[in-house]
Amino acid sequence: MSEFHAKLYEARGQRTVAALKKNGFDALYIPTAALAAEKVLEFVHAGAKVGFGGSFTVKSMNIQELAASRGAVILDHNKPGLGAEEKTEILRAQLTCDLFISSANAVTMEGFLFNVDGNGNRVAALSFGPKKNVVVAGINKVVANLDEAYERLKAYAAPINNIRLQKPNPCVTSGYCADCALPTRICRIYHILKRKPSLSDFTVIIVGEELGF
Numbered sequence: 001m002s003e004f005h006a007k008l009y010e011a012r013g014q015r016t017v018a019a020l021k022k023n024g025f026d027a028l029y030i031p032t033a034a035l036a037a038e039k040v041l042e043f044v045h046a047g048a049k050v051g052f053g054g055s056f057t058v059k060s061m062n063i064q065e066l067a068a069s070r071g072a073v074i075l076d077h078n079k080p081g082l083g084a085e086e087k088t089e090i091l092r093a094q095l096t097c098d099l100f101i102s103s104a105n106a107v108t109m110e111g112f113l114f115n116v117d118g119n120g121n122r123v124a125a126l127s128f129g130p131k132k133n134v135v136v137a138g139i140n141k142v143v144a145n146l147d148e149a150y151e152r153l154k155a156y157a158a159p160i161n162n163i164r165l166q167k168p169n170p171c172v173t174s175g176y177c178a179d180c181a182l183p184t185r186i187c188r189i190y191h192i193l194k195r196k197p198s199l200s201d202f203t204v205i206i207v208g209e210e211l212g213f
Contacts, residue, residue: 001209045071058136091121098130120188
């Protein structure tokens with residue numbers, strides 16, 4: 001990363017953090033993924049039930065493995081070998097866990113969190129339930145406003161996540177959202193947090209590196 005990118009990323013990140021704080025969130029800008037992972041782990045304690053929202057960002061930072069090494073009880077609905085009923089039970093358990101760690105599809109410089117889910121487990125946990133929410137987002141997910149957030153979803157996040165999940169949806173071949181009506185559609189629940197939920201302990205970390213989708 002050039003020094004010019006670093007300065008630009010910090011400027012965008014700090015502006016977004018200021019807006020998030022104005023909207024009631026605990027928020028901070030951290031320049032690297034390694035330092036951001038250390039910050040997230042400050043919220044992890046032995047015996048704590050820690051849920052994960054299926055984030056590629058969080059996965060790339062090895063946070064789940066690091067949390068497990070600290071003695072946390074990991075609630076991973078993507079664990080290999082789970083049956084449908086077991087997976088559903090873990091998804092439900094995440095709604096009342098001690099710590100829920102996820103990312104966002106976009107974070108606006110107005111201080112809004114924008115997410116789109118298929119099942120709704122992530123956005124449900126972001127709204128209410130876990131004792132603590134931590135959202136980690138790379139600088140590539142910072143956009144000016146909700147119009148740009150929707151465009152980011154249609155032009156990038158939706159197609160690449162469909163490719164990652166091997167879904168036979170039109171955006172996989174067209175590269176752009178077709179607003180499909182197929183049963184395999186993953187974009188079903190559109191969720192915007194304009195303010196911190198009233199009863200939530202909620203931290204947003206903006207990282208000065210490109211992370212996830």
